[in-house]
Amino acid sequence: MKLGIFGRAIVAASTLWMIGGTAFYASEQYAAASRLAQGHYNECLDSDLDANFCSDQRDIILTAHTDHLDGGLIGWAAVQAGVYLAIGLIVFLTLYGALKWVLAGAHSQTNKS
Known part of the structure; x- marks a missing residue:
């Protein structure tokens, strides 16, 4: 099947969206996870707990909200972009x-x- 200009434009726009959308959703998720982890870290320090314990908890929260998503952060972001596409x-x-x-x-x- 030959694609005309309309079909090629849709394929090109879809490809660009998947690349850009994946990057966008990944960066947004990472930023949200960082804010959540840093907020927990600050509350932990305010509770006079050990700084190493608080740091470990911050890392666990960040990892749980990025690396442990289904498919990892990039896989999760690609699925999000694909659904919207x-x-x-x-x-x-x-x-x-x-x-x-x-x-x-x-x-x-x-x-x-």
Whole structure:
């Protein structure tokens, strides 16, 4: 099957989204995990607990929210980007198909007159 310009544009945009979206979701998840771990670390130090214990707990929390995600951080982020890509393509192609159908009906009306 040969792809026209429309099909090639969709493939190129999807590829760019998967690369950019994966990087975006990975960085957002890592930043959220870092904020959570640092918040716990600060609370732990405020409780007058040992700094080494607090540091170990911070590392455990960070690892749990990044490396221990299903598929690792990058795998998890790629799945997130893929889900949004699939939803976006379904919506776009539905709207595109509806618009083509409406325009085909308008075109057939002008040919009858």
